[in-house]
Amino acid sequence: MPPGNARPDLPTVLATGLLLGPVLAGLAGTLLPAFGYLPVLGFDTLNLDAFRQLVATPGLSRSAALSFGTGLATSLLSLAIVLLFTAGWSGTKTFRRLSRFLSPLLSVPHAAAAIGLAFLIAPSGFLVRLLSPWATGWSRPPDILILQDPYGLSLTFALVAKEVPFLFLMTLAALNRPHVQEYAKAARSLGYGRVAGFLTAVLPQIYPLIRLPMLAVIAYATSVVDVAEILGPTTPPPLAPRLVQWMNDPDLAKRLMASAGTLLQLAVSAAALLVYLVLEKAVSAVTTASSTRGWRFRRDRALRGAGLVLMALVAAAMVLSMGLLGLWSVAKSWWFPAALPQRWDAARAGDAIGMGGPALLATVLLAIAAAFAATALTLWLLETRNTHQKNRSRRLNALFFMPLLIPQIGFLFGLNMLFLVMGLNGSFFAVLLAHLVFVFPYAYLALSDPWYRLDPRYTKAASSLGASQARIFWQVRFPLLLRPVLVTFAVAAAVSVGQYLPTLLIGAGRIVTVTTESVALASGGNRQVAAVYAVLQLMIPLAGFSLAALIPSLVYRNRTAMGVSRT
Known part of the structure; x- marks a missing residue:
């Protein structure tokens, strides 16, 4: 994580590539097929047939x-x-x-x-x-x-x-x-x-x-x-x-x-x-x-x-x-x-959870991986910026909101086609990358405000004692911001759990999560099974936020006791 000798611009380059790369590639991958060009499926001539077919679709204006x-x-x-x-x-x-x-x-x-x-x-x-x-x-x-x-x-x-x-x-x-x-x-x-x-x-x-x-x-x-x-x-x-x-x-x-x-x-x-x-x-x-x-x-x-x-x-x-x-x-x-x-019958709920084990495992793994990557990149990005660059980082908020300002469906179709050409469609890595596009902005927004509100005198005091940037991060800033960091991790995991369309399109049916399963079951007649999967969706974010509240209390329990004894 944030080494003191890292190039200052590297985290910004990575963040920009993570946010803009898939969006721009996805938009390009959507634009060309709209005009009839999709060689991987045998369509290699530009035309307006897709638009003619679209306009002739019944109920299109009402849907829009x-x-x-x-x-x-x-x-x-x-x-x-x-x-x-x-x-x-x-x-x-x-x-x-x-x-x-x-x-x-x-x-x-x-x-x-x-x-x-x-x-x-x-x-x-x-x-x-x-x-x-x-x-x-x-x-x-x-x-x-x-x-x-x-x-x-x-x-x-x-x-x-x-x-x-x-x-x-x-x-x-x-x-x-x-x-x-x-x-x-x-x-x-x-x-x-x-x-x-x-x-x-x-x-x-x-x-x-x-x-x-x-x-x-x-x-x-x-x-x-x-x-x-x-x-x-x-x-x-x-x-x-x-x-x-x-x-x-x-x-x-x-x-x-x-x-x-x-x-x-x-x-x-x-x-x-x-x-x-x-x-x-x-x-x-x-x-x-x-x-x-x-x-x-x-x-x-x-x-x-x-x-x-x-x-x-x-x-x-x-x-x-x-x-x-x-x-x-x-x-x-x-x-x-x-x-x-x-x-009442909790046994049927247990059976449903057992049947949904693979989906639950995939959901947890995606949530942990996406949350860890997004939180780590956010910390690296914030750490490599000094106080004079704060205003610049705030101006980057527009960039971080870019994947949220463009409808998911607007570029995920094209991104799906790109992964299909690259042979990554339906892989865990492709779904994780698609999740990160939407998870990282929330992680940055959740952590940037607590980070910038931290009293800079702590850093100045440690620097005056000869501490390196890496040591200041690990022994000063990170401990002071442990709770916001864990909350950011929990927020990122919750956002990943809720990603339906990226999992559905990029996963291509091979990566199944409790979210995709719950939406499919919601239209069925078995309310109990649909409720079980929805509860599983809730349990993962709940566990994340519970740990975010519990871990700092355990880590700093001695300091809390010292504070109580002094009073």
Whole structure:
């Protein structure tokens, strides 16, 4: 790990190659087949046949509209909930309590959250069972299309429940900037209400740090595959799941059409990003006008209450969903309208875990390898930068967000073709590399802020005593940052566990994880087995975060005891 005599630019070169190399190669590998050029499959002439076939596909415009509408609605709702709650409650005990409560929800994989929410809101789900038959009169599940509804409402709800914790944690990190709380106090001293004061004085200071994560959410939500396959419409489905279907079609010509459709998906995501940027300018203009006119909105109790209720609903929905996964994993019979299972059977869950052993092993190995590589590269990158390069490293955030700002499906098709030509398709190494493209940005974002907030006087004191850079790292910085490093490792492992599309496409069916299995089982009729695999998805990140909390306590238990004895 970070040697003191390493070339300063080497980690940056490696990080840039890891992030941009697969993305650019994947985009090139998508662009050429879209125009009919894919020699490995026998297509060696440039033409527009794939686009003609794509345009003639029934329901294409509706699929594109679903992806655009659900993705943009998800992003705007998530941001509105986070900002409204933060504006109304930051600095209060309620805010601190919910902050500690929401943080673990970030580690929940999207597929597991979607399965749990399906158990919650389905016509035979837990919410209907709680009200039946005493309040609804239903002795059978109602004939109401809630899951996979044609407008994508359940899909939007699930994505909001997952993206709110992510945007909230990004906002928390931004609130740690110096003097932010002073801005809020100054606004309140001038007579502004909590919400108006936050939007007028605080948000302009922290929004630049939230902007890139928000754009990443839009890119993801407009091109999501796993959640869309579980909760999204099916007649027709959103655009991204249709592209996966075409990519896996036995007719090889469909792969060319899938590449052409991928360019359409990129256009849909770009359009959603453009609309958001236009709305951003409009909201900024309205906020500036209201502050110029001196509107202080002192009576904002209703807005504050709405922000708290919405945030509490998101947290409650996620917690209930995770609890339902646990109940369904050990339920033998659970007939409607019973609120709890009539019979329990943990043996079937054990059998399912035994059958899923290879998938679980592959998931754990990928998570550990990806987390170790991403965390090590992040440490090396941060260590080889001195204080004067801090601003430069912050400017690299745009580079680190690049794989998150481009829809996964936009370049994974091409990357899959590249690995196929190289003979790496379906190998563990290829899947690991594909995971790293998405894991490394999260590892860097998780560790860079604690790293730069470390008091530089520790390093200066050690350097004045003649310690080398390597010794300063291993004996000063690393011990002081042990907890953030372990949390970064846990975050990276959780991101790897949740990777569905890279595993599905690059793994080519040979690398199977609990995530790919749980999505496949979610459409089946056996809820118990689907719940078991979803629980396995949860257990791996949970184990990682538990170890991240336990290991520093064990390593520094003597220092803690010394601190207690002195008091």
